[in-house]
Amino acid sequence: MTSRAGSVPLFDGVDIAALASRVGTPTYAYSASTIRARIDELLSALTGLNALVCYAAKANSNVAVLQLMAEHELGADIVSAGELWRCLQAGIRPGRIVFSGVGKTAEEMREALAAGIGRFNLESRDELETLQAVAASMNTVARAAVRINPDVDARTHAKISTGRAENKFGVGLDEARDWFDHAAGFPNVRLDGLHAHIGSQLLELAPIRQALQRVAAFWHELRDAGHAIASIDVGGGLGVRYREGERPIAAVGYVAAIxxxxxxFDGRLVLEPGRWLVAEAGVLLTRVIRIKPGANHPFLVLDAAMNDLLRPSLYEAWHDIEPVDAQPRPLETYDVVGPVCETGDTFARARTLPRCNAGDLLMIHTTGAYGASMASTYNSRPLAAEVLLDSGRYAEVRRRQTWQEMIAGEQAARHWHTT
Incomplete structure (x- = not known):
């Protein structure tokens, strides 16, 4: 949602050059208006359906972003007790929270049941047995869905593909069938839902349709066998535009396929979008430290690094990079890197940009998802600030981490114990 008022660059109505001068860099900036527009687009497409949108909190778990979801009565898809706590702090109703992930512990299950979450998405027989034991010890009944692995190629990056038989997520149809056939053996787990999620950054409807068809066929089979299915969770994974030529799936087309x-199906449909709601609402503001000559291209050294934005290093992911100054400049080809002591601390190779100088402010686009939420303090670099913008105003929603905050919890080895 970038624009210009004369020569002044604006992001959601805020002068981002002035913002960077006040808050410093690196800083994540999120457009509340863009997030609201995405929410409205999806909810409009779902009109007439009994549907619950559960925002995938892992995409961006800043409490201010979660509060935007709560204001629109969205639920949340969580994968840890920490995300549960964040969502509850943000005001997301516990009955609208679903708990996914292959590694839920008994203690996390206990916390989620105590909070009154809506549903668990179960991914292994051991997990089902653990939930039964925990729910029985609390004298309650947990509602659950089986996450089936439809063995569909999502046609996305291998590290974010989750729906193939060789992936760690979900169970095969034979195992899921056995769970339902022996559900009476788990009296404290009401197994009445299906869940499938084949991967992230999906830009084609074909694999989504294929997975939906396999889920639908299994639902028909279970229904005909007398198993009541109250909820079908179709997962998330809708892709966004990271570079020119990528065409994200429109909400209306996605919902039409569903x-x-x-x-x-007369039960509740659950959708788990994350990236699609927030990625394009975010930019990472960063300044050029220096330009260093290189063997093939000069290195454009930024004050942001892989600890701030891991995706390019982890996934070889592309992010558009743009100087904030719009003045015409000759083009130059750079390797865009950060200051971390890793060759992998690279945002782009052989990227052509307007010629840059030390001190120039740049925007790294489409960083509202899996940016700050995957950040670390590697090389003892404090976590970046996060700012929420809203129609010409801004609020700092996470201040830049101080040195003292970065080492909070660490201490000298003064008190020794034996086991």
């Missing part, structure tokens, strides 16, 4: 595949 309507077609699950026609006749």
């Amino acid at each position: 309507r077609e595949a699950l026609a006749g």
Whole structure:
């Protein structure tokens, strides 16, 4: 949502050059208006359906972003007790929270049941047995869905593909069938839901349709066998535009595929978008430290690094990079890097940009998802600030971490114990 008022660059109505001067860099800036527009687009497409949108909190778990979801009555898809705590702090209703992930501990299950979450998405027989034991010890009944692995190629990066048989997520249809056939053996788990999620950054409807068809066929089979299915969770994974030429799936087309595949289902549909709601709402503001000559291209050394934005290093991910100064300049080809002591601390190789100088302010685009939420303090670099923008105003929603905050919890080895 970038624009210009004359020569002044604006992001959600805020002068981002002035913002960077006040808050410093590196800083994440999120457009509340863009997030609201995405929420409204999806909810409009879902009109007439019994549907619950559960925002995938892992995409961006800043409490201020979660509060935007709560204001629109969205639920949350969580994968840890920490995300549960964040969502509850933000005002997301516990009955609208679903708990996913292959490694839920008994203690996390206990905390989630005590909070009154809506549903667990179960991914292994051991997890089902653990939930039964925990719920029985609390004299309660947990509602649960089985996450099936539809063995569908999501046609996305291998590290964010989750729906193939060789991936760690979900169970095969034979195992899921056995769970339902022996559900009476788990009296404290109401197994009445299906869940499937094939991967992230999906830019084609074909694999989504294929997965939905396999989920629908299994639902029909279970229904015909007398198993009541109250909820079908179709997962998330909708992609966004990271670079020119990428065409994200529109909400209306995605929902149309769901309507077609699950026609006749009278229970609740659950959707788990994360990246699609927040990625394009965020930019990472960073300044050029220096330009260093290189063997092939000069190195554009930024004050942001892989600890701030891991995706390019982890996934070889592309992010558009743009100087904030719009004045015409000759083009130059750079390797864009950070100051961390790793060759992998690289944002782009052989990237052509307007010629840059030390001190120039740059924007790294589409960083509202899996940016700050994956950040670390590697090389003892404090976590970046985060700012929420909203129609010409801004609020700092996470201050830049101080040195003291970075080492909070660490201490000298003064008190020794034996086991």
